[in-house]
Amino acid sequence: MTRHLVMDEPATKRVLDELPQSLTGKPMDRPDGPEKVTGTATYAHEWNLPGTVHGVLVRATVPKGKVTAIDKDAVMKLPGVLGVFNDERFLRNPAQGTANEAPIQGPDEIAYLGQPIALVVAETFEQARHGAHRLQMRYDVAADGVFDPEATNVPHERPEDDQLDQGDLDAAMKQAVSVVDQVYRTPGHNSAAMEPHCSIASWEGDKLTLRGSYQMLNYNINELADSLKIDAEDIRMLSPFVGGGFGSKLGISAEAVAAAIASRELGKPVVVALSRQQVFETVMRRSESRQHIRLAADADGKLIGLGHDSLVSNLPGEDFYEPVMQATHFIYTGENRRMNMEVARVNRICAGSVRAPGEAIGMVALENAMDELADISGIDPVELRKRNIPEMHPETGQGYSSRPFAEALDEGARRFGWDKRNAKPAQTRDGEWWIGMGMASAARVNMLKEAKARVTLNADGTATVETDMSDPGTGTYAILTQIAADMLGLPGDKVETVLGDSDLPKGSGSGGSFGASSSGSAVFLACQDIRTQLAQKMGMDEDDLKLDGGKAGDMALADALAGDAIVGNGHIEPGETSKDKRQATYGSYFAEVGVNAVTGETRVRRLTAVFGAGRILNEKTATSQCYGGCIWGIGMALHEELLFDTRDGHLVNHDLAEYHVPVNLDVPQIDVHLLEERDDWASPIQAKGIGELGLCGAAAAVTNAIYNATGVRVREYPVTLDKLLDQLPE
Amino acid sequence: MKPFTYARAADTPEAVREASGPSHDFIAGGTNLLDLMKLEVMAPDKLVDINRLDLKQISETEDGGLRIGALVTNSDCAADDRIRRDYPVLSRAILAGASGQLRNKATTGGNLCQRTRCYYFYDTAMPCNKREPGSGCQAIGGATRLHAIFGASDQCIATYPGDMAVAMSALDASVEIEGKDGASRTVPVRDFHRLPGDRPDKDNVLEDGELITAVTLPAPTGGRQSYRKVRDRASYAFALVSVAADIGMEDGKISHAALAFGGVAHKPWHKPELDALLTGKEPSDALFAEAADLLLAEAQGQGGNNFKILLLRRTLRAVLREATQMGETA
Numbered sequence A: 001m002t003r004h005l006v007m008d009e010p011a012t013k014r015v016l017d018e019l020p021q022s023l024t025g026k027p028m029d030r031p032d033g034p035e036k037v038t039g040t041a042t043y044a045h046e047w048n049l050p051g052t053v054h055g056v057l058v059r060a061t062v063p064k065g066k067v068t069a070i071d072k073d074a075v076m077k078l079p080g081v082l083g084v085f086n087d088e089r090f091l092r093n094p095a096q097g098t099a100n101e102a103p104i105q106g107p108d109e110i111a112y113l114g115q116p117i118a119l120v121v122a123e124t125f126e127q128a129r130h131g132a133h134r135l136q137m138r139y140d141v142a143a144d145g146v147f148d149p150e151a152t153n154v155p156h157e158r159p160e161d162d163q164l165d166q167g168d169l170d171a172a173m174k175q176a177v178s179v180v181d182q183v184y185r186t187p188g189h190n191s192a193a194m195e196p197h198c199s200i201a202s203w204e205g206d207k208l209t210l211r212g213s214y215q216m217l218n219y220n221i222n223e224l225a226d227s228l229k230i231d232a233e234d235i236r237m238l239s240p241f242v243g244g245g246f247g248s249k250l251g252i253s254a255e256a257v258a259a260a261i262a263s264r265e266l267g268k269p270v271v272v273a274l275s276r277q278q279v280f281e282t283v284m285r286r287s288e289s290r291q292h293i294r295l296a297a298d299a300d301g302k303l304i305g306l307g308h309d310s311l312v313s314n315l316p317g318e319d320f321y322e323p324v325m326q327a328t329h330f331i332y333t334g335e336n337r338r339m340n341m342e343v344a345r346v347n348r349i350c351a352g353s354v355r356a357p358g359e360a361i362g363m364v365a366l367e368n369a370m371d372e373l374a375d376i377s378g379i380d381p382v383e384l385r386k387r388n389i390p391e392m393h394p395e396t397g398q399g400y401s402s403r404p405f406a407e408a409l410d411e412g413a414r415r416f417g418w419d420k421r422n423a424k425p426a427q428t429r430d431g432e433w434w435i436g437m438g439m440a441s442a443a444r445v446n447m448l449k450e451a452k453a454r455v456t457l458n459a460d461g462t463a464t465v466e467t468d469m470s471d472p473g474t475g476t477y478a479i480l481t482q483i484a485a486d487m488l489g490l491p492g493d494k495v496e497t498v499l500g501d502s503d504l505p506k507g508s509g510s511g512g513s514f515g516a517s518s519s520g521s522a523v524f525l526a527c528q529d530i531r532t533q534l535a536q537k538m539g540m541d542e543d544d545l546k547l548d549g550g551k552a553g554d555m556a557l558a559d560a561l562a563g564d565a566i567v568g569n570g571h572i573e574p575g576e577t578s579k580d581k582r583q584a585t586y587g588s589y590f591a592e593v594g595v596n597a598v599t600g601e602t603r604v605r606r607l608t609a610v611f612g613a614g615r616i617l618n619e620k621t622a623t624s625q626c627y628g629g630c631i632w633g634i635g636m637a638l639h640e641e642l643l644f645d646t647r648d649g650h651l652v653n654h655d656l657a658e659y660h661v662p663v664n665l666d667v668p669q670i671d672v673h674l675l676e677e678r679d680d681w682a683s684p685i686q687a688k689g690i691g692e693l694g695l696c697g698a699a700a701a702v703t704n705a706i707y708n709a710t711g712v713r714v715r716e717y718p719v720t721l722d723k724l725l726d727q728l729p730e
Numbered sequence B: 001m002k003p004f005t006y007a008r009a010a011d012t013p014e015a016v017r018e019a020s021g022p023s024h025d026f027i028a029g030g031t032n033l034l035d036l037m038k039l040e041v042m043a044p045d046k047l048v049d050i051n052r053l054d055l056k057q058i059s060e061t062e063d064g065g066l067r068i069g070a071l072v073t074n075s076d077c078a079a080d081d082r083i084r085r086d087y088p089v090l091s092r093a094i095l096a097g098a099s100g101q102l103r104n105k106a107t108t109g110g111n112l113c114q115r116t117r118c119y120y121f122y123d124t125a126m127p128c129n130k131r132e133p134g135s136g137c138q139a140i141g142g143a144t145r146l147h148a149i150f151g152a153s154d155q156c157i158a159t160y161p162g163d164m165a166v167a168m169s170a171l172d173a174s175v176e177i178e179g180k181d182g183a184s185r186t187v188p189v190r191d192f193h194r195l196p197g198d199r200p201d202k203d204n205v206l207e208d209g210e211l212i213t214a215v216t217l218p219a220p221t222g223g224r225q226s227y228r229k230v231r232d233r234a235s236y237a238f239a240l241v242s243v244a245a246d247i248g249m250e251d252g253k254i255s256h257a258a259l260a261f262g263g264v265a266h267k268p269w270h271k272p273e274l275d276a277l278l279t280g281k282e283p284s285d286a287l288f289a290e291a292a293d294l295l296l297a298e299a300q301g302q303g304g305n306n307f308k309i310l311l312l313r314r315t316l317r318a319v320l321r322e323a324t325q326m327g328e329t330a
């Protein structure tokens, strides 16, 4: 049987709160933790299939044009080399998240410097890498490549469904008592997941097994099938452990398709792993942005107008663009609104989803602008935000589902000691350091996605949870175990969760923060299905069924099952509730920074963050997600930046030595506090997504604190010392 | 990685003998060389492993200084009691570099010879005169945040990226070098690295097969020493600029001044006139401004690194104020 729920009505019956056991929400350790710390969790590169040979991708070294010749023969003569592949099915760039079909294919038409063109396969990795270095290609270089999204020779498109013009913003700006009219720029970012992308392809007859590092097997299998021109039924994908994804492993990417093609041809398993440089050059980047923000406020600081226009970029032919204004649409009031999106078509690495696409940078610019408004209007930044929380969606008139936004602002301010801040900039010194405090709001849209799961209550009274869902380090193994344990009245260690196998029921995949609530709901429904069947079997009313401590009522579960397992299936689909209400998650950040008075170096000294994301499924893994988000915020504020050479679109800092993610010393103790919340409109388990919320505005708290410390407002991210140096106060 | 032959040398003469040949490199800690070999930025035909050589001691010299063997690791050198006591600038410079793991492997000789971090040098798809003489310099007109403000040429604008050697330059240390047939020579650290000129492929004065055996430090001057490294993130990043100082004070006047600068040139930058200007004077902001003017008179930005000129001026002033105990800077 299957318990199927379309989320058309709010789930006002909070089943998880009524159960005798409440492991859900507790900071339970990850069941996969011991395997990970002992190195026995099998990541994509670690399967060691007998006879595996190694492939290394070769990139285009020109930014635009055609490949006219590849000198395969010279490389074929090198020791160990087994083949040089350059197949028309090779991917130009990875599939966008949830594409469910092949991205643009064909390696001979070059669209950016770094595009994978060929694959060299050899007996050993070192031989393949050497062959890849040696492979000579000739190009017909096109002279019309464009590399700078803001240059006048670059074609700009205006996606139709992302243009808003409501009321009269220009008039509101004239009429307003306080206005902000500023342009902010954010650079490109890379996900920089710890585990580089890797796939091992092996064939048995016409059946392909692909062991990879992917976030969304339910889509990836179709993308792979479409790329290879084979049936999805002939593919099995395995991805039980993923060493971080952050969007970069949403869609099938070049190494998987190349490995599959080479493996078929050579009749051996082929493993293709990306080097760190290749991760930077061939996997999705977050687009840089130019954001023009206009705020028009009345004498009380209440917005009467709000404008947010953005310019982002992508390769020609890509539908995705960074949805920069996603949260701006609903977070603050103001009846006169203009939000226009423009996309520049450039020959740079493909842009795609990088953790919290949209809000990650959109909220940052908006929250800088709000800080400027607070400063101009003399209203405390926390108070200013609270005054602008709308009653109804200012564009659609929708109501909001659970929204503890004001609570997050107040609680953050209290925990941080915001009342000690001096609103006047450049007043506080600690030795050689200017000290400042800043804050920002957090907001991120909430989504529920279709997901299926199977739960088996085994005859011995243990349970098994199964879905093709991934756990890219987020804690999926833990939370699905916890939900099933509570629903079936079992201790956590009596539930086994199996993930990352495309043969299992299709989960939601991990992306857009929807994985936990969607897959969690599917597991919840599957357990409800089991409870119904068990009640029937025991001849009792389901409402009277009490499952606790491995017992059904007074009877041990194994006895109640009498030798039979019960299989439950769960199937959740989004429905009317996502249209009836604007669903989102909220929070606040409070940062204290020191800016060195001599050098302009900024170091974050304290960070407090408060978040509301519906029911928290595991306090420990949720908090870790938020720590990670805040750390991304520190990086974004202070030093992360993809440096493109505007002469050829070449990414110059394509490694972790020069693309500066924060290191331990950059990160102070972070105080993350999660609010107690239930969102009945979001999912049957009242949970929302939390994986991305941690960075949706975080960088602005840091840069607003830099302003408070120094009186210098930098509107180009990251705020490296060179942008402060000549303006620092004496 | 290009296939290469490998020889493990038992002693210095054997190492030098094995390494004589144009495409032969020593391998010490391997923390720089192996990265470059994986990228085929460096592709030697032969590696001579020197890790068995007896060059791992720090010993006292007759004139009251220290002799640091070429294979003393960065970690051991920075932790040595004598270095921490008498040459704190060196200890601090080393600890400001790389990471704990890297410093455990990195050696004194290897650190001196580390290659530039110019982005284009690291990418074999790009023209680079240092990697491939005559191919051009892609950094000029490109991303130049890491690049030189002193002594660049129209062939190369790269910097020597290290920290340790900057401190050694301030301390006026010397490099002991052993060449073919037992020939040995000593070169002041200040003259060890070259300016790029029209031979940017040559980072330093070592000839093919020459081995660094030790670095000697003269007797300590008794001055106040400091190393200040300015960088984008708090750790694990190369210097945008750095200042190493050894400043002695007597009767309210500067009795000894030795300053060296990192992240600004193809070598640790040392300007004897600057040391001379400061020596014998009473410290004052006016004097330090004069010193900065002298130092920066010939500075030349490349666009993306123009900020280094102001940054160096401010950092120099702060270091001098601290070293002369004038108090912290505005």
Ligand SMILES: Cc1cc2nc3c(=O)[nH]c(=O)nc-3n(C[C@H](O)[C@H](O)[C@H](O)COP(=O)(O)OP(=O)(O)OC[C@H]3O[C@@H](n4cnc5c(N)ncnc54)[C@H](O)[C@@H]3O)c2cc1C
Residues within 6 Å of the ligand: A657, B025, B026, B027, B028, B029, B030, B031, B032, B033, B034, B035, B050, B070, B096, B097, B098, B099, B102, B105, B106, B107, B108, B109, B110, B111, B112, B113, B114, B161, B162, B163, B164, B206, B210, B211, B212, B213, B236, B237, B238, B239
């Ligand atoms: C991510 C990263 C960050 C880093 N950050 C910093 C930093 O902030 N500051 C800093 O100063 N350094 C930094 N380093 C560089 C590090 O200090 C060097 O890699 C290290 O010092 C090199 O020493 P090694 O013994 O490993 O040299 P190897 O890699 O073994 O050799 C380097 C070169 O020196 C030659 N060589 C070695 N020994 C001798 C000898 N005795 N005689 C002649 N030639 C010799 C080799 O042939 C080779 O060409 C960083 C490195 C990395 C990878």
Ligand code: SF4
Residues within 6 Å of the ligand: B116, B118, B119, B120, B121, B127, B128, B129, B130, B131, B136, B137, B138, B139, B140, B155, B156, B157, B158, B200
């Ligand atoms: S600056 Fe020097 S190292 Fe950098 S590209 Fe130019 S020649 Fe090469």
